Amino acid sequence: MAVYTEVSPQEARALLRRLGLGKLLSLTGIQGGIENTNYFVSCEGGEFVLTLFERLTAEQLPFYLHLMKHLAQAGIPVPDPQADRKGEILHSVVGKPASLATRLAGSSQLAPQAVHCAAVGEMLARMHLAARDYGRTQPNLRGLDWWNETVPVILPHLQPPQAELLRAELAYQNHVAASSEYAALPRGPVHADLFRDNVMFEGERLTGVFDFYFAGVDTWLFDLAVALNDWCIDLPTGAHEPVRAAALLDAYQGVRPLTGAERSLLPAMLRAGALRFWVSRLWDWYLPREASLLKPHDPTHFERVLRERVAHPVPPP
Numbered sequence: 001m002a003v004y005t006e007v008s009p010q011e012a013r014a015l016l017r018r019l020g021l022g023k024l025l026s027l028t029g030i031q032g033g034i035e036n037t038n039y040f041v042s043c044e045g046g047e048f049v050l051t052l053f054e055r056l057t058a059e060q061l062p063f064y065l066h067l068m069k070h071l072a073q074a075g076i077p078v079p080d081p082q083a084d085r086k087g088e089i090l091h092s093v094v095g096k097p098a099s100l101a102t103r104l105a106g107s108s109q110l111a112p113q114a115v116h117c118a119a120v121g122e123m124l125a126r127m128h129l130a131a132r133d134y135g136r137t138q139p140n141l142r143g144l145d146w147w148n149e150t151v152p153v154i155l156p157h158l159q160p161p162q163a164e165l166l167r168a169e170l171a172y173q174n175h176v177a178a179s180s181e182y183a184a185l186p187r188g189p190v191h192a193d194l195f196r197d198n199v200m201f202e203g204e205r206l207t208g209v210f211d212f213y214f215a216g217v218d219t220w221l222f223d224l225a226v227a228l229n230d231w232c233i234d235l236p237t238g239a240h241e242p243v244r245a246a247a248l249l250d251a252y253q254g255v256r257p258l259t260g261a262e263r264s265l266l267p268a269m270l271r272a273g274a275l276r277f278w279v280s281r282l283w284d285w286y287l288p289r290e291a292s293l294l295k296p297h298d299p300t301h302f303e304r305v306l307r308e309r310v311a312h313p314v315p316p317p
């Protein structure tokens, strides 16, 4: 269930008035998602999604919302946050920070084939290039600094084999991050959570990318690794799936070829991508936040993915 805060039609009408979007036609709570309150809003001005942010603060949100606006203006199919008459895209609804962004067509492709992976690869490269001239900056708040802070908090909850893997991988990633090859990686604003459930398709056509609320400035290669680890694996075992991975990488490189440093660090970044989600899932699992709305995802999935990437390094492309 993803309506944590009820929005009445009166409140929705007041927002539409401020945004000059005409009469409300329907307001329907969305039953997917675990982080925010989401409603589909149909009105004279079009089809939108109203999001009330339950976790993120008014300080963090402008980076995400303006990034979506920037990408939408560059022709990337992402939800376009609507502005009020003063140009403000972060609103307040029922006392919560809120946005009203365009509704994407299509639905998630949860059993992707090579053709879907190619569409994701091409769109990811286009997004990276389109975000190059985005003016705002905010680090990836789930990057190396956060792993270094969070791992010591999680370790006491783990069994020895998990604790050993986590410690060893964190040490390895600190070592990689200190290398001159890593410093040479191109970087910019990245999505950082481009999983199957954050992309829309109509048949084989990618119709949109959404959920930018883990975006931040990081290496483009990290973003690519996160996508490969979800789109191009065998879910039950966590094994890398080479045919889908080649489709995603070839399409990405059709728009932006990887540099030499990116090619050689891809195996290390696939491990970093697995570590990132193993740590966040362990953290949500063992340390649920006060009054948390999260239904934690299974952490053992990313432990399997990480063990796979360590045992069978993916050859550099």
Ligand SMILES: Nc1ncnc2c1ncn2[C@@H]1O[C@H](COP(=O)(O)OP(=O)(O)OP(=O)(O)O)[C@@H](O)[C@H]1O
Pocket (backbone or CB within 6 Å): 002, 030, 032, 033, 034, 035, 036, 037, 038, 049, 079, 101, 102, 103, 104, 105, 197, 210, 211
């Ligand atoms: N702009 C959009 N266009 C169409 N559908 C959307 C849009 N934004 C959200 N949705 C729908 O709402 C559902 C919930 O959104 P989302 O996944 O962002 O939820 P959340 O609770 O904010 O985050 P999380 O993915 O972390 O659970 C999505 O699965 C999708 O079906």
Ligand SMILES: N[C@@H](CCO)C(=O)O
Pocket (backbone or CB within 6 Å): 193, 195, 277, 280, 281, 297
């Ligand atoms: N994609 C994340 C959830 C946050 O969107 C995960 O699978 O752990």
